[in-house]
Amino acid sequence: MIELMLGNQAVARGAYEAGVAVATAYPGTPSTEITEYIAKYDEIYTEWSPNEKIALEVAIGASLAGGRAIVSMKHVGLNVAADPLFTVSYTGVNGGLVIVVADDPGMHSSQNEQDSRFYARSAHIPMLEPSDSQEAKDYIKCAFELSEKYDTPVIVRLTTRVAHSQSLVETAEPQPITLKEYVKNPNKYVMMPGMAKARHIVVEQRMKRLTKDSYDLDINKIEKGNSSIGIITSGVVYHYAKEVLPEASYLKLGMIHPLPKDLILEFASKVDKLYVLEELEPVIEEQIKSWGIQVSGKELFSVQGEYTANMIERAIKGSTVNMKQKEELPNRPPVLCPGCPHRAVFYNLKKLKLTAMGDIGCYTLGALPPLEGIDACVCMGASIGMAHGFEKAKGKDSSKKVVGVIGDSTFIHSGIGGLIDIVYNKGVSTILILDNSITAMTGHQDNPSTGRTIKGEITAALDLVALVKATGINNVRVIDPFNLKESEAALKEEIERDQPSVIIFKRPCALLDKSQSSPLKIDSEKCTSCGLCLKLGCPAIQKKEEGMVIDESLCNGCKLCTQVCRFNAMEGVDY
Amino acid sequence: MKNINILIVGVGGQGTLLTSRVLGSLASKLGYDAKVSEVHGMAQRGGSVVTHVRFGDRIFSPLIEEGRADILLSFEKMEALRWIHYLKEDGMLIVNDQAIDPMPVITGNAKYPDDILNRLINRISNVFIINAQEIAKEIGNIRVSNSVLMGVLAQHMNIKKEDWEEVLSSIVPPKTIKENLKAFKIGYNTKLGCEEGARLNDVLE
Numbered sequence: 001m002i003e004l005m006l007g008n009q010a011v012a013r014g015a016y017e018a019g020v021a022v023a024t025a026y027p028g029t030p031s032t033e034i035t036e037y038i039a040k041y042d043e044i045y046t047e048w049s050p051n052e053k054i055a056l057e058v059a060i061g062a063s064l065a066g067g068r069a070i071v072s073m074k075h076v077g078l079n080v081a082a083d084p085l086f087t088v089s090y091t092g093v094n095g096g097l098v099i100v101v102a103d104d105p106g107m108h109s110s111q112n113e114q115d116s117r118f119y120a121r122s123a124h125i126p127m128l129e130p131s132d133s134q135e136a137k138d139y140i141k142c143a144f145e146l147s148e149k150y151d152t153p154v155i156v157r158l159t160t161r162v163a164h165s166q167s168l169v170e171t172a173e174p175q176p177i178t179l180k181e182y183v184k185n186p187n188k189y190v191m192m193p194g195m196a197k198a199r200h201i202v203v204e205q206r207m208k209r210l211t212k213d214s215y216d217l218d219i220n221k222i223e224k225g226n227s228s229i230g231i232i233t234s235g236v237v238y239h240y241a242k243e244v245l246p247e248a249s250y251l252k253l254g255m256i257h258p259l260p261k262d263l264i265l266e267f268a269s270k271v272d273k274l275y276v277l278e279e280l281e282p283v284i285e286e287q288i289k290s291w292g293i294q295v296s297g298k299e300l301f302s303v304q305g306e307y308t309a310n311m312i313e314r315a316i317k318g319s320t321v322n323m324k325q326k327e328e329l330p331n332r333p334p335v336l337c338p339g340c341p342h343r344a345v346f347y348n349l350k351k352l353k354l355t356a357m358g359d360i361g362c363y364t365l366g367a368l369p370p371l372e373g374i375d376a377c378v379c380m381g382a383s384i385g386m387a388h389g390f391e392k393a394k395g396k397d398s399s400k401k402v403v404g405v406i407g408d409s410t411f412i413h414s415g416i417g418g419l420i421d422i423v424y425n426k427g428v429s430t431i432l433i434l435d436n437s438i439t440a441m442t443g444h445q446d447n448p449s450t451g452r453t454i455k456g457e458i459t460a461a462l463d464l465v466a467l468v469k470a471t472g473i474n475n476v477r478v479i480d481p482f483n484l485k486e487s488e489a490a491l492k493e494e495i496e497r498d499q500p501s502v503i504i505f506k507r508p509c510a511l512l513d514k515s516q517s518s519p520l521k522i523d524s525e526k527c528t529s530c531g532l533c534l535k536l537g538c539p540a541i542q543k544k545e546e547g548m549v550i551d552e553s554l555c556n557g558c559k560l561c562t563q564v565c566r567f568n569a570m571e572g573v574d575y
Numbered sequence: 576m577k578n579i580n581i582l583i584v585g586v587g588g589q590g591t592l593l594t595s596r597v598l599g600s601l602a603s604k605l606g607y608d609a610k611v612s613e614v615h616g617m618a619q620r621g622g623s624v625v626t627h628v629r630f631g632d633r634i635f636s637p638l639i640e641e642g643r644a645d646i647l648l649s650f651e652k653m654e655a656l657r658w659i660h661y662l663k664e665d666g667m668l669i670v671n672d673q674a675i676d677p678m679p680v681i682t683g684n685a686k687y688p689d690d691i692l693n694r695l696i697n698r699i700s701n702v703f704i705i706n707a708q709e710i711a712k713e714i715g716n717i718r719v720s721n722s723v724l725m726g727v728l729a730q731h732m733n734i735k736k737e738d739w740e741e742v743l744s745s746i747v748p749p750k751t752i753k754e755n756l757k758a759f760k761i762g763y764n765t766k767l768g769c770e771e772g773a774r775l776n777d778v779l780e
């Protein structure tokens with residue numbers, strides 16, 4: 001059957017057809033849907049793990065047990081999983097092990113633009129890169145075969161445009177899920193120095209063998225065209241190039257680590273001018289140059305952002321596409337949704353002029369005007385350690401002005417360790433856990449605190465209060481952030497305290513809250529257009545020439561504005 | 576057939592993804608090669624969003640380049656202007672006459688331009704303006720405004736109305752099929768804007 005599929009859906013289909021037994025992940029754009037789609041296959045055990053490191057470790061265990069396992073994450077997730085990654089390269093696998101990592105050139109939804117291909121090189125793990133959904137499915141199956149044939153984990157790298165584009169996929173029958181026998185083998189699986197030294201030799205041999213065999217690997221393809229221009233490329237950039245240079249010769253790489261050196265040398269010798277087209281870092285280009293071959297690449301392009309077909313046409317053909325003028329317009333940054341519980345917290349933080357070490361999630365949007373409630377955001381879990389460090393540098397009194405702000409999923413992902421640090425090292429920081437009972441930013445995934453698994457089954461719900469208390473924090477309270485007065489009082493009290501404390505602001509994500517009421521209206525008789533309600537940064541409240549208006553297509557009746565308005569001007573008010 | 580490039584733009588949360596799903600299914604149902612590129616993640620929280628839909632005999636890139644869209648379908652006025660440079664010289668714009676203030680406007684740091692429709696009309700000749708949410712409100716479900724816009728789009732493409740209706744019915748939530756079909760029909764039957772040279776049928780033979 002031929003179906004239009006999202007790249008991520010095709011990865012899931014590939015896992016299914018490859019007979020995968022276990023699939024794990026922590027969500028992250030643009031990789032999230034892979035695991036959501038896999039979860040639809042009843043045959044495959046699927047889980048959201050608390051973070052990427054654990055997700056990879058679960059997959060390693062499954063592979064050791066003899067099943068095929070797949071683990072998916074976004075590029076920065078691979079940083080979290082890097083520790084097991086480098087050593088599972090040494091142990092190799094039993095059942096096939098495939099790690100899918102989705103890079104985000106252009107940073108559509110990420111905090112940096114790192115290039116995962118460096119991980120493949122430094123951990124000595126083969127890496128494949130599909131260019132569309134069909135290849136996404138096919139390469140996953142190929143990756144499992146390579147994994148078992150060469151006794152290695154295999155990384156499949158996607159980029160946003162492959163993960164989030166739909167294209168046609170021909171599906172096939174799944175192969176049955178089988179388990180290989182597990183045989184105890186400490187020399188292969190217990191990585192202490194004596195054994196690891198021997199395994200490092202195996203790793204080197206494996207990569208040499210792969211380099212040699214990659215000459216015949218059918219996912220590395222030469223497409224003969226005009227010999228004046230030769231293009232070496234991989235992933236979606238191949239399609240951009242074909243769009244504007246259909247006549248050129250191509251070496252399309254399906255395996256981007258290790259590179260098929262002999263094939264590249266052969267291709268280079270047959271074309272007059274050689275180009276490497278790769279987004280982000282010059283990973284392929286520098287390797288080819290190190291072999292003494294002349295090739296053009298990054299001197300024509302940037303290491304920043306995405307390539308486009310127009311850009312390639314300009315750089316290689318020199319033709320200037322007739323660019324039309326862009327219009328000067330106000331930006332439209334993403335915003336906290338109407339009814340979002342996070343808004344109420346940031347409103348109070350701003351009012352109290354607190355400095356906030358922030359974290360990653362929907363609540364990071366609280367950094368933007370008018371709320372401007374976050375001072376810093378680095379990576380998942382960082383807010384707590386950063387608040388602690390801020391206090392240690394500036395002294396105890398500073399903690400009366402500084403808080404850490406972190407979401408429920410992020411706290412479980414990697415925040416808890418920071419809290420243990422604060423207690424252990426006698427910090428007095430106040431940490432705010434914004435518990436909207438879901439992993440919202442990435443599209444509403446369950447997590448250990450929601451009481452549901454990825455398959456929708458009921459499970460034990462992690463008790464955040466008990467967890468916080470167990471770290472040794474005695475001052476922990478749970479507050480509805482929509483009670484602005486109570487929240488403000490609690491904040492004042494906790495930051496004054498000479499002990500560490502945690503406030504859990506608990507209220508469900510507005511997009512999931514079923515108890516929504518009808519939109520509010522502004523009573524123009526009462527409204528004085530003072531603009532106080534605009535400080536909430538609610539997209540539904542807008543100032544027009546005729547005065548304040550509430551856009552009823554946006555308002556979900558959360559009534560937070562009624563607590564801010566001094567004139568009772570919002571109708572439907574009965575708070 | 577020549578490749579068709581349709582760019583769908585709007586504000587995150589407006590439901591542009593539904594429209595691209597319908598178009599993608601339609602194209603593959605009719606046996607075309609098709610690619611659809613979407614925005615997930617952060618921008619879906621009220622940011623400026625864009626979806627690229629391409630179909631034809633053989634599609635390489637999932638993205639439409641600047642200056643190469645045949646049709647720009649915009650769910651919001653200012654977004655139409657933000658993406659207008661993607662449209663071909665003789666391309667067609669279908670724009671929903673709705674204004675959603677972005678945060679810089681709400682905070683008073685920027686002004687929502689008051690001459691958007693004029694600026695659009697000055698830049699291109701094939702402009703179709705419709706107030707889809709008014710129609711949706713009359714139908715009694717504000718969420719079906721994207722089906723109104725799809726109806727307008729369908730007027731200008733050489734694909735049978737029945738095919739649209741079938742695909743639309745298979746994609747929207749079952750409870751809302753009737754309302755969506757009604758919205759689609761109104762969009763399909765509304766004659767608007769510049770009539771002359773508006774049909775893209777010749778492109779789509």
Ligand SMILES: Cc1ncc(C[n+]2csc(CCOP(=O)(O)OP(=O)(O)O)c2C)c(N)n1
Binds near residue numbers: 361
């Ligand atoms: C290491 C890492 N993994 C995954 C992500 C993707 N990511 C960004 S925000 C987020 C979820 C945050 O959820 P939560 O903390 O509950 O906040 P919410 O969005 O619900 O407000 C995820 C998974 C990331 N940025 N970094």
